[in-house]
Amino acid sequence: MPAAFGGSPVVWAAWLYYEEGLTQDEIARRIGVSRASVNNLLQTARDEGVVTISVAPAHLSRVSLAQEISERFGIGECLVIPDDDGRRPDHERVGVAGARLLAERLQPDDVLGVSWGRTVLALSEALPFRPLPGLSVVQVTGSAIGTYRFAAELCTSNIANRLGGRCIYLHAPGIVSRPAVKRVLMAEPTVREQFHIIGSCNRIVFGVGSVESSSTAFESGFLTPGEARPYIEAGAVGVLAGRFLDGRGSFVRGSMDDRLIGITLDAIRSVPDRICVAAGPAKVAAIRATMAGGFVTTLVTDQRTATALLEAR
Structure with a gap:
């Protein structure tokens, strides 16, 4: 020796x-x-103390933030990723983290509902190629021409292709011109069957939008400022799957809801595993509302947003 x-x-x-x-x-x-x-x-x-093992303070800080968010907002789990001083966009980094979490969690025969948006698209592009027997991947919001860069169809097909799953599209527009058109489409056997499958989802992944003019929902053309104004005046702070939420996470109803085709807020809340991927200062109020409304079981966000969530009143 x-x-x-x-x-x-x-x-x-x-x-x-x-x-x-x-x-x-x-x-x-x-x-x-x-x-x-x-x-x-x-x-x-x-x-005997010959060796002492400790977790680096930076890691401890993120774990503490995640635990405090879980406890304060009553969600099952929170994943907080480190800030990178703006080297990469928030939605890309959070999407990659969400992809890792989703890949670990998905099981054969799962039915995964998929919404749309920049962060969900980043998640779909970061998933590893790993076939999962019997997996179904379901589009839960209707289509919109303006969302082609991060459309629900693209997000859904990306995930299905990477995981070898059955891809199920929702063959209907996200917003139609009149309530009567929605009633006709919802009566179609194909659309009814697609909504039946949406109702069988045991997991769902979604982003959340703010009501600021720079929000993806407005930039994409899915919603217009004119359509959103009555909701904002009624207290809306966020948009989830095309539906408006106030600061308490309650549904803010309006005339546009009778023209929306897609998963309802009650249906989202009934899915057992609800993964929200979202980050950025502009989304703090919307993320808080989504958690307050009981729509989230797992939140994936970054350190700056996590800190702001706890500081906001």
């Missing part, structure tokens, strides 16, 4: 493992003992 270790096999094993990066098998050969003995030596090093 090298003299530097003072005759202690515990210190020697700890040095080889933690400082030199050797495996337990390599240490066993170096010292001349069994692998089980190396494991015991390393445990003794931890028990």
